[in-house]
Amino acid sequence: MDKMEGSFSVEDMQNVQINIGAVVKEVEEWDQPMGPFPYPSIATLRDWDFKLINRYRVFYSPICDRCTLCTYGPCDLTGDKRGACGIDQAAQQGRIVLLAVLMGCTAHCAHGRHLYHWTLEKFGDLPFKMGDEILVDAPLTRTITGTKPKTLKEFGPVLGYVEEQVAQLLACTHTGQEGNYRDFESKALHAGMLDSLGKEVSDMIQIIAYDMPRGDEDAPLVECGMGTLDKNKAILITYGHNLAGSAEAMFYAEDNKLWDKVDIGGVCCTAIDNTRIGEGLGYPEEIQTKYRMVGTKAKIAGAMGWWRKMVEANVMDCVMVDEQCVYTNALEECQEKKVPLIATNEKIMLGLPDRTNDPVDEIVDDLVNFRMPGVAIIDPIKAGEVGVRTAIAVKPKRADERKKAFITEEEFKKYAESCTYCHSCQFVCPPHIKIGDVVQEAAKGNLEPLSSTYEICVGCRRCEQACPQDIPILSLYAYANQEYIKNQKFKMRAGRGPVKDTEIRRVGAPLVLGTIPGVIAIIGCANYPNGTKECYDIAREFVDRGFIVTTTGCMAMDMSLYTDEDGKTIWEQFPGGFDGRNICNIGSCVSNAHIHGAAIKVATIFAGRNERANYDDIADYILSKVGACGVAWGAMSQKAASIATGFNRLGVPAVVQPHSVMYRRAFLGRTDKKEDWEIIDARDGSRVYCEPAPEHMLYVAESVEECMLMMAKLCFRPSDNSQGRMIKLTHYCDISMKYFGCMPPDWPIYVRHASDLPLKWKEDMMKELESKYGWEIDWKRKAILSGPIRKSDVSFDPTNIERKIRVKK
Amino acid sequence: MAVDTTKNAVPFEMAQIPGPEMAKAYNTAVIGAIVKKAKRPLLVVGAELFEDPVMFDKAIEIGKTGVPIAATAHSIKGFVERGYTDNVTMIGLHPLTNYLRFKDWQGLDGKGQYDVVIFMGIFYKFASAMFSALKNFNRDIKRVSIDRYYHVNADMTFGNLAFDPEKYHEAIDEVIAKLAA
Numbered sequence: 002m003d004k005m006e007g008s009f010s011v012e013d014m015q016n017v018q019i020n021i022g023a024v025v026k027e028v029e030e031w032d033q034p035m036g037p038f039p040y041p042s043i044a045t046l047r048d049w050d051f052k053l054i055n056r057y058r059v060f061y062s063p064i065c066d067r068c069t070l071c072t073y074g075p076c077d078l079t080g081d082k083r084g085a086c087g088i089d090q091a092a093q094q095g096r097i098v099l100l101a102v103l104m105g106c107t108a109h110c111a112h113g114r115h116l117y118h119w120t121l122e123k124f125g126d127l128p129f130k131m132g133d134e135i136l137v138d139a140p141l142t143r144t145i146t147g148t149k150p151k152t153l154k155e156f157g158p159v160l161g162y163v164e165e166q167v168a169q170l171l172a173c174t175h176t177g178q179e180g181n182y183r184d185f186e187s188k189a190l191h192a193g194m195l196d197s198l199g200k201e202v203s204d205m206i207q208i209i210a211y212d213m214p215r216g217d218e219d220a221p222l223v224e225c226g227m228g229t230l231d232k233n234k235a236i237l238i239t240y241g242h243n244l245a246g247s248a249e250a251m252f253y254a255e256d257n258k259l260w261d262k263v264d265i266g267g268v269c270c271t272a273i274d275n276t277r278i279g280e281g282l283g284y285p286e287e288i289q290t291k292y293r294m295v296g297t298k299a300k301i302a303g304a305m306g307w308w309r310k311m312v313e314a315n316v317m318d319c320v321m322v323d324e325q326c327v328y329t330n331a332l333e334e335c336q337e338k339k340v341p342l343i344a345t346n347e348k349i350m351l352g353l354p355d356r357t358n359d360p361v362d363e364i365v366d367d368l369v370n371f372r373m374p375g376v377a378i379i380d381p382i383k384a385g386e387v388g389v390r391t392a393i394a395v396k397p398k399r400a401d402e403r404k405k406a407f408i409t410e411e412e413f414k415k416y417a418e419s420c421t422y423c424h425s426c427q428f429v430c431p432p433h434i435k436i437g438d439v440v441q442e443a444a445k446g447n448l449e450p451l452s453s454t455y456e457i458c459v460g461c462r463r464c465e466q467a468c469p470q471d472i473p474i475l476s477l478y479a480y481a482n483q484e485y486i487k488n489q490k491f492k493m494r495a496g497r498g499p500v501k502d503t504e505i506r507r508v509g510a511p512l513v514l515g516t517i518p519g520v521i522a523i524i525g526c527a528n529y530p531n532g533t534k535e536c537y538d539i540a541r542e543f544v545d546r547g548f549i550v551t552t553t554g555c556m557a558m559d560m561s562l563y564t565d566e567d568g569k570t571i572w573e574q575f576p577g578g579f580d581g582r583n584i585c586n587i588g589s590c591v592s593n594a595h596i597h598g599a600a601i602k603v604a605t606i607f608a609g610r611n612e613r614a615n616y617d618d619i620a621d622y623i624l625s626k627v628g629a630c631g632v633a634w635g636a637m638s639q640k641a642a643s644i645a646t647g648f649n650r651l652g653v654p655a656v657v658q659p660h661s662v663m664y665r666r667a668f669l670g671r672t673d674k675k676e677d678w679e680i681i682d683a684r685d686g687s688r689v690y691c692e693p694a695p696e697h698m699l700y701v702a703e704s705v706e707e708c709m710l711m712m713a714k715l716c717f718r719p720s721d722n723s724q725g726r727m728i729k730l731t732h733y734c735d736i737s738m739k740y741f742g743c744m745p746p747d748w749p750i751y752v753r754h755a756s757d758l759p760l761k762w763k764e765d766m767m768k769e770l771e772s773k774y775g776w777e778i779d780w781k782r783k784a785i786l787s788g789p790i791r792k793s794d795v796s797f798d799p800t801n802i803e804r805k806i807r808v809k810k
Numbered sequence: 811m812a813v814d815t816t817k818n819a820v821p822f823e824m825a826q827i828p829g830p831e832m833a834k835a836y837n838t839a840v841i842g843a844i845v846k847k848a849k850r851p852l853l854v855v856g857a858e859l860f861e862d863p864v865m866f867d868k869a870i871e872i873g874k875t876g877v878p879i880a881a882t883a884h885s886i887k888g889f890v891e892r893g894y895t896d897n898v899t900m901i902g903l904h905p906l907t908n909y910l911r912f913k914d915w916q917g918l919d920g921k922g923q924y925d926v927v928i929f930m931g932i933f934y935k936f937a938s939a940m941f942s943a944l945k946n947f948n949r950d951i952k953r954v955s956i957d958r959y960y961h962v963n964a965d966m967t968f969g970n971l972a973f974d975p976e977k978y979h980e981a982i983d984e985v986i987a988k989l990a991a
Binding site: 066078437673 | 823824829882886890891895899901902903905907908911912915916936938939942945946947949973
């Protein structure tokens with residue numbers, strides 16, 4: 002059709018279909034001009050990535066020295082060898098890292114895509130309203146794409162962008178494509194950024210559609226733990242990350258007044274999202290009128306690491322699985338216990354017959370009579386109804402199974418005594434539990450080792466597979482911990498959602514100046530080693546010290562399992578705001594995006610930076626000025642790789658635990674290379690050698706003590722004022738004294754001025770600076786005359802981006 | 811009779827088979843001789859020493875033979891408590907390995923890169939990965955494990971002694987004797 006311009010009358014038209022491709026320009030409702038990088042492509046932010054990896058050297062620890070991906074192989078890449086295609090070890094590791102980050106990214110993004118289609122189908126297009134206290138409402142979407150969605154449907158192009166980029170990035174991993182490790186890492190950082198965007202879209206969609214809390218620091222306390230599941234009722238477990246089917250089960254229970262007959266307990270992030278439903282601002286109307294606060298009726302059965310312990314404890318009558326972090330033999334495990342399983346999402350169908358189009362009565366009848374161990378139902382509403390009805394109907398038929406929840410005393414003794422102490426189990430145990438010793442003690446009647454290692458066990462069953470005597474080791478654990486399982490009853494604060502603009506206004510200045518010493522983000526699963534308890538210890542240490550502590554997902558659940566001397570969980574001990582001495586449960590895995598969002602909002606709301614399509618500028622601000630550090634203390638999946646990489650591209654460092662060497666790559670600084678720490682002063686473009694702050698971007702700590710020390714250290718930023726630096730240095734040194742018994746050897750490099758020194762040790766430190774390090778001290782004025790890497794300068798405006806220079810020198 | 815440290819030379823985590831190049835298990839005399847002959851050796855110890863505290867004393871004995879010690883994780887605390895910090899440096903295993911892989915690093919004392927690193931008392935999986943980093947990215951450094959595990963990514967290692975603490979202690983004593991001789 003020819004191009005037509007002007008105005009046209011349509012009065013006389015009948016039966017005319019008008020197709021409008023897209024509105025290319027609409028009335029501008031945003032006072033920010035478009036930034037330089039809307040919808041960045043693979044190479045758009047490469048300069049920023051290279052700035053990061055020039056300072057934070059890419060460190061690989063290969064798990065496999067070979068490449069087996071193409072028919073040239075297997076190729077030995079050890080040392081300086083190259084594969085037949087020409088790839089070297091570093092590039093091969095970068096390639097594997099990129100693949101892992103893409104796996105994580107696609108898991109989050111595909112989750113969002115599913116919710117996008119489902120919520121549009123169920124609720125129609127809903128306005129994107131986050132309430133009066135959240136005006137910077139989708140910070141990652143704004144910063145990365147330069148758009149500001151006004152309805153759920155407007156997130157569609159954002160998802161489309163992520164999907165296109167993922168396809169491009171995945172193509173780079175094919176043989177004969179990218180061959181340089183630095184470029185693989187730039188691509189991985191891009192995938193990490195896309196992951197953060199996918200997470201934001203996912204969570205925004207569910208917050209709006211299911212009326213979840215929008216930054217509610219007083220989100221309700223909900224029940225958490227296996228012991229909270231009422232054995233007098235049928236127990237439906239919903240397991241995974243995508244609440245679509247699980248929410249429908251809850252709605253069905255509510256509509257049909259079945260809560261006195263069924264308990265719905267979630268495992269993994271579905272658990273968290275169940276407990277957020279209907280607790281928001283009161284719209285959409287359907288949720289407000291029919292399901293207000295329904296989330297408080299659901300229970301948190303436990304984090305994903307508890308799944309097999311739940312199976313052993315026989316706490317479930319029916320299971321619905323959705324997507325992500327589901328043990329892939331869940332069907333076999335359930336079948337053994339006569340627990341019907343319903344797969345509710347196309348991503349996990351477990352070989353089950355697709356019964357989506359069959360009548361509900363028939364499906365329930367088949368499941369209740371154990372004619373089939375499970376079914377796939379890819380319709381959330383039908384799956385929810387089948388789940389609840391099956392759980393209720395199958396409960397009496399499982400009475401015998403329920404009775405034999407635990408092995409008998411005779412069985413326990415027989416199994417324990419059959420151990421030959423061959424140690425095959427210990428050769429395969431991820432947390433290195435001395436299982437042989439534990440079982441030998443059990444045989445002697447001492448159950449204490451089975452109790453004290455119960456939480457350390459990750460429930461992987463590798464020991465059972467290795468045991469030549471076929472000892473059901475998890476059953477021994479369940480037997481020895483029956484009382485604990487029954488009494489595992491705690492409280493967790495429901496996920497509060499994004500950080501409010503008002504909170505950012507309150508903490509922005511103290512964070513940038515350092516007087517709030519930092520934001521600690523505790524994320525991921527808490528599997529290894531001693532993860533459950535240690536994540537609580539980490540949270541407690543930092544909230545006590547006045548940091549802002551945020552957490553999400555399984556970490557939030559696992560840290561709920563411990564109480565203080567008054568019997569209070571951490572959620573009952575501290576308020577839930579985004580502030581010092583507070584602890585926020587932000588929400589599920591996809592809610593991690595709001596922690597990125599909070600950092601972006603410090604740059605935009607507090608510092609007035611334009612976020613629109615301005616990713617590198619915002620990341621540069623965060624790297625230089627926002628003291629924040631993530632920790633994934635026990636993460637299992639590739640999603641943790643993408644989450645951490647997304648944090649890193651935004652300038653936020655992360656510490657991970659020793660099993661995370663399986664991710665193969667870290668970003669580590671070299672403090673002996675002065676030139677790596679040259680930063681631009683944006684006031685005049687002058688170059689300043691800075692202290693290494695933060696020193697690393699992705700760091701594996703060997704012990705929880707080292708983790709805590711490193712987290713305190715990685716909150717240093719060049720922008721800290723003297724009071725802020727003094728506070729941060731105090732915590733850094735104090736943690737070191739507490740857990741290491743001595744000062745950290747590098748404390749002097751963070752001293753710019755005498756007022757940076759912790760009051761507690763000031764005199765001694767000045768003496769040491771003079772005697773050991775040769776600094777010049779004016780003792781009369783208690784001033785440092787020479788020695789520091791740089792002088793303290795309250796107006797210093799650190800940046801790594803040349804275009805931020807205001808006046809060139 | 812010397813402890814046979816060459817037995818049971820299979821990866822401590824069974825599935826950890828990295829590729830064609832895998833460590834060889836040696837007896838204590840050979841390992842002791844290699845460390846003794848080194849120009850710039852570095853003993854790297856980790857937090858597992860706390861699980862068997864006598865190992866701190868043995869590390870100190872090694873330190874007294876002139877081998878400097880890098881105390882990773884929070885293991886420095888064990889040395890502070892024993893009043894021995896002369897040639898002990900607190901540093902994380904991750905940054906330490908990062909430095910070790912660069913040929914231009916001047917060491918913890920500023921006197922140059924090391925030629926032999928000896929790991930002891932470090933969480934198995936972490937130590938294995940750090941050996942792998944050196945195996946692939948700085949082959950000038952000899953990688954020696956005197957830990958209680960067979961370390962597949964080392965050059966020289968003991969076989970698995972994790973289930974026999976007494977034998978393991980004896981083996982370490984033999985290495986110390988060789989160094990002190």
